[in-house]
Amino acid sequence: MKDTLTETPAAADTAKIATRDLQVHYGDTHALRDVDVDIPDRTVTALIGPSGCGKSTFLRCLNRMNDTIPAARVTGEIRIDGEDIHDPRIDPVQLRAKVGMVFQKPNPFPKSIRDNVAYGPRIHGLTRTRAELDEVVEKSLRRAALWDEVKDRLDALATGLSGGQQQRLCIARTIATSPEILLMDEPCSALDPIATAQIEELIDDLRSRFAVVIVTHSMQQAARVSQRTAFFHLGRMVEYGDTGALFTNPADPRTESYITGRIG
Amino acid sequence: MSDQAAARPTSLLNRGDHTARRHAAEARFRACGLGAILIGLAALAMLLTSVLGSGLGAFRQTYIHLPIHLDAAALDKSGDRDPEVLKKVTTIGYRKVIDAALVEAVAQAGIVIPGLTEDDSAGIISREAPAQVRDMALSDPDLIGETIQVRILADGRIDGYLKGRVSAESAARDSNVSLAQLQLADAMVERGLLSLDFNAAFLTAPDASDQRPEAAGLGVAILGSAYMMLIVLALALPIGVAASIYLEEFAPKNRLTDLIEVNVANLAAVPSIVFGILGLAIFINFAGLPQSAPVVGGLVLTLMTLPTIIIATRASLKAVPPSIREAALGLGASRMQAVFHHVLPLAAPGILTGAILGLAQALGETAPLLLIGMVAFVREYPGAPPEGFFDPASALPVQIFNWTQRADPAFVERASGAIIVLLAFLLVMNAAAILLRRRFERRW
Numbered sequence: 146m147k148d149t150l151t152e153t154p155a156a157a158d159t160a161k162i163a164t165r166d167l168q169v170h171y172g173d174t175h176a177l178r179d180v181d182v183d184i185p186d187r188t189v190t191a192l193i194g195p196s197g198c199g200k201s202t203f204l205r206c207l208n209r210m211n212d213t214i215p216a217a218r219v220t221g222e223i224r225i226d227g228e229d230i231h232d233p234r235i236d237p238v239q240l241r242a243k244v245g246m247v248f249q250k251p252n253p254f255p256k257s258i259r260d261n262v263a264y265g266p267r268i269h270g271l272t273r274t275r276a277e278l279d280e281v282v283e284k285s286l287r288r289a290a291l292w293d294e295v296k297d298r299l300d301a302l303a304t305g306l307s308g309g310q311q312q313r314l315c316i317a318r319t320i321a322t323s324p325e326i327l328l329m330d331e332p333c334s335a336l337d338p339i340a341t342a343q344i345e346e347l348i349d350d351l352r353s354r355f356a357v358v359i360v361t362h363s364m365q366q367a368a369r370v371s372q373r374t375a376f377f378h379l380g381r382m383v384e385y386g387d388t389g390a391l392f393t394n395p396a397d398p399r400t401e402s403y404i405t406g407r408i409g
Numbered sequence: 410m411s412d413q414a415a416a417r418p419t420s421l422l423n424r425g426d427h428t429a430r431r432h433a434a435e436a437r438f439r440a441c442g443l444g445a446i447l448i449g450l451a452a453l454a455m456l457l458t459s460v461l462g463s464g465l466g467a468f469r470q471t472y473i474h475l476p477i478h479l480d481a482a483a484l485d486k487s488g489d490r491d492p493e494v495l496k497k498v499t500t501i502g503y504r505k506v507i508d509a510a511l512v513e514a515v516a517q518a519g520i521v522i523p524g525l526t527e528d529d530s531a532g533i534i535s536r537e538a539p540a541q542v543r544d545m546a547l548s549d550p551d552l553i554g555e556t557i558q559v560r561i562l563a564d565g566r567i568d569g570y571l572k573g574r575v576s577a578e579s580a581a582r583d584s585n586v587s588l589a590q591l592q593l594a595d596a597m598v599e600r601g602l603l604s605l606d607f608n609a610a611f612l613t614a615p616d617a618s619d620q621r622p623e624a625a626g627l628g629v630a631i632l633g634s635a636y637m638m639l640i641v642l643a644l645a646l647p648i649g650v651a652a653s654i655y656l657e658e659f660a661p662k663n664r665l666t667d668l669i670e671v672n673v674a675n676l677a678a679v680p681s682i683v684f685g686i687l688g689l690a691i692f693i694n695f696a697g698l699p700q701s702a703p704v705v706g707g708l709v710l711t712l713m714t715l716p717t718i719i720i721a722t723r724a725s726l727k728a729v730p731p732s733i734r735e736a737a738l739g740l741g742a743s744r745m746q747a748v749f750h751h752v753l754p755l756a757a758p759g760i761l762t763g764a765i766l767g768l769a770q771a772l773g774e775t776a777p778l779l780l781i782g783m784v785a786f787v788r789e790y791p792g793a794p795p796e797g798f799f800d801p802a803s804a805l806p807v808q809i810f811n812w813t814q815r816a817d818p819a820f821v822e823r824a825s826g827a828i829i830v831l832l833a834f835l836l837v838m839n840a841a842a843i844l845l846r847r848r849f850e851r852r853w
Contacts, residue, residue: 170634213664213738242741252732253753265740315736323741 160224161186161326161356162207167221169202169211171190172188176202180221180382182375186325189348189357191371191388193364194255195403198377204328207358208244209237219258227325242269245324249331251311253318258295261303261314262286265322289317309340322373327351328336329359333366345370366402368392376400428688460828467826470608470623471568473534474601475716476800477510481554489784490550503546507538507561507613520596527590533590533597537617553806563603565623565819567594571605574818580800604701611826615788616803622819625812627827629787633703633802634772636794640707641714641771646764648711649718655673656719657726657750677716685777693781700782701801703791709781710771717770721763758846765842766803769835775806783807805831 160183169177177199184190192200202211209230211217223230230240242265254260256334262282263273272278282299286292291313295306303314312332319327329348348370351357361367367374368388375385376397384391384400395401421735424432483506487494508531515530538561545559566586569575571594580586597603614626660666688709694696698705729752737747753760778784783804791800803811805827812824 172606208739210735210739213735238741238743240741241739246737246739248732248739250732252730252736254733254736255755264737264742268742268746268750318736318740 154231154321155192160184160359161226162208163222163224163227165222165224167223168205168219169206169216170201170220171202172216173213176380176389182385184356184358184404185373186356187352187354188373189352189359189371190375191367192358192360192377193362193367193403194377196362198289199380200377201330201377203377203382204246204330204358204360207326207328208241208246210241210246212237242322242344243324244326245319245322246310246328246369247315247319247332249334250327251308251315251335253311253314253378255302255304255308257300258286258301258303258306258314262321263316265318269322271323285317285321286314288320288347289313289349290343291317307340309336309343312336312344313342313347315386316344316351325355327355327357329357331360331362333363341366346405364392376403413556420752428498428646429531460825460832463822464825464827464829465572466574466812467611467829468608468609469572469605471563471571472606473538473563473597473603474526474558474560474715475507475510475514476556476558477507477542478556478634479542479553480506484546485550485553490553492547492550495547495550495553500543503539503543507534507542510608514602515593515597518597518600518602520593520600522589522596524590525593529587529590529592532586533564533594535564535621535623537562537621538586560606562621562623563594565621565817566590567603568623569819570594571598571603572822574822607818611823612830615790616786616808617788618786619803619815619817620825622817625820625823627808629790630805630827631806632791632797632802632828633706633783633787634805636703636791636798636802637710637804638768638772639706639794640704640798641768642764644707644711645718645767647769649715649764650722650760652715653719653722653726654748654753657723658752659744668707672689673716673719677720680776681713681774682776682780684709685780687712688777697800699801701785701787702799703802704798705781706783706804707798708775709777711734713774713777714771716758717767718764721766722756725759725763728759729755735852753758754849758849761845761849762842765838765845769838772834772838773806775810778804778807779810784811786811805834 162182162184164180167177167180168175173176176295180203182390187387194200205211206219206223208223209219209228211219219231225240225244228235256264259282261287262276265361266278266281272281283292283296286295291310295301295314299356303311306314313333316332321332322370333344336344345366347357348357351373359367359371371388374388374391376383376391376395376399378399384395386396391400392404395404418623483502485495485497485773508527510531511534541561542559545557549826555811562652563571564586566575567590568579570586570591575586575591577588577591579835580588580591594603610624611626612631613628614624615629616626617624649808656666656669688705692708693700698708733751733755738744742750762767783802784807785803787801787803790799791802809824809827811833812820812827
């Protein structure tokens with residue numbers, strides 16, 4: 146294991162997330178190859194690419210969710226704030242509190258809306274009193290633009306909300322643990338255009354506090370919400386740069402083919 | 410393409426051959442299903458009628474109502490009512506007192522039956538009756554010397570006569586009961602000396618010997634079964650649920666866990682008598698636990714129930730969507746927090762149902778209990794737990810098995826009555842499973 150203090154790459158000093166030579170295998174499948182990327186703080190970074198290209202796999206590496214899949218093997222280096230997240234001293238539970246994740250399908254707990262949002266602060270012991278907890282719940286729901294819709298029924302079952310509301314609740318739930326990085330795996334794929342617009346607005350707002358990494362299948366969405374975009378193809382990161390530049394003037398022919406709709 | 414076009418009727422109003430065949434096939438299938446259900450219902454109805462028809466009588470019993478003078482000269486010669494001295498008078502002494510009381514009561518009521526000897530009239534009293542009266546006198550020695558109104562058991566044949574099992578014709582064929590006795594019984598019923606009452610003792614009394622079916626009850630068997638169920642619940646539920654949670658949520662998926670999974674499934678299919686032999690070898694011969702004890706029965710039934718509970722629990726854990734686990738883990742919950750805060754509550758209804766069904770199965774299990782000696786004739790109630798777990802006891806299904814082996818037809822009625830009790834317990838347990846499931850499901 147490398148010493149985290151002396152051998153930190155120069156670029157990683159400024160980057161929130163830095164990966165070097167990242168490889169992921171699922172059993173015999175080499176799902177992700179040689180990914181080197183520096184993701185800056187307070188930016189929305191979009192990951193695009195055809196299905197099965199490894200972008201969700203990459204996202205799940207960042208909070209070590211791949212640890213929960215027995216067949217997955219991750220090698221290489223991932224640093225968050227300069228710390229190697231595979232260091233044996235790092236507890237994945239703490240890491241996941243710092244790196245929140247919103248999943249593709251809204252997955253609220255079948256409990257009340259309040260309990261959903263309060264769960265993270267509770268298990269991490271972030272609040273001491275009931276009043277503090279209520280404050281965190283309200284703040285998180287407000288930030289997820291859901292407060293006005295649910296403030297009168299915080300004790301109602303979260304599973305009774307509409308799909309878009311559920312997804313915003315999941316975002317509120319993730320925000321409530323005060324993460325520094327927000328990972329979103331196609332958060333809008335199950336939503337209608339209006340809910341999608343609400344979430345996109347929300348993502349743009351969240352950028353002021355978090356580093357947001359979002360996987361999306363919609364290139365329009367990537368163009369709308371992100372400042373940086375990475376294009377993945379067949380397990381490799383083909384191109385990574387400013388969103389505007391990548392969409393208007395792609396450096397790699399594969400990127401160009403994908404964004405013009407010829408592959409994928 | 411042209412063939413198909415030709416086969417298709419020109420108008421939608423005409424049914425083609427193909428459509429007609431499909432409809433016929435569906436109608437046949439429906440008829441088969443309906444037939445299967447009807448056969449099942451008919452079998453159930455037959456079972457219930459036969460069990461209820463022959464077993465309901467066990468809940469009513471023929472009693473003789475008599476004033477008995479507890480003669481101090483016969484029962485307490487010393488006259489100081491010393492309990493130790495009173496105990497020396499056996500049931501034979503009481504028998505004489507009761508016989509005399511009956512003869513007197515019959516004479517007072519003005520019943521005259523030609524050819525009725527004193528032995529005959531005494532014969533309509535159960536052999537258990539002297540013990541009943543003796544217990545009364547011993548528990549309250551002041552009764553001696555008094556005349557008390559008692560309700561004592563009538564003989565099983567007389568009971569059978571009142572319930573229609575014994576008739577004048579059948580009495581003529583065997584020597585168990587004489588015609589004069591039956592006439593006496595008729596006369597006593599008329600004068601209110603003999604009646605069929607509710608038989609609470611059937612549920613509370615211990616078993617009785619072959620000669621006194623009228624006194625046999627399920628008390629010891631119910632207590633023994635209850636003790637075993639407590640042991641099974643206390644052992645099988647926590648062990649089974651813990652094993653399932655570990656296997657399903659924590660254990661690595663490899664050859665070893667696959668092997669364990671296959672073997673748990675196999676264990677569920679092992680004949681129950683094999684568990685009995687295992688219990689005999691391990692708990693009695695090796696560990697030296699007492700025979701006929703609920704603790705051994707409970708342990709054997711625990712082994713038998715564990716696979717059922719493990720399979721049910723694993724199935725309900727598997728049914729919890731993985732997205733719930735991911736959500737909890739993604740928020741920084743530990744594996745254990747994810748399981749105990751989110752997965753387990755969602756799986757609880759299924760686990761409870763599995764556990765109660767496993768318990769119900771254990772409640773009705775007979776074969777393994779025969780091997781560990783629970784088939785013994787036990788008249789003493791087991792003590793209070795936990796010591797009572799080590800006392801000899803019977804069990805409901807074993808008691809049924811026992812009674813069906815006895816010669817007197819009165820025991821057939823007792824066995825059917827015991828089946829009704831067992832079925833009632835099973836119904837209650839299944840209803841509890843349904844209620845619990847409903848309740849827990851509403852919470853989410």
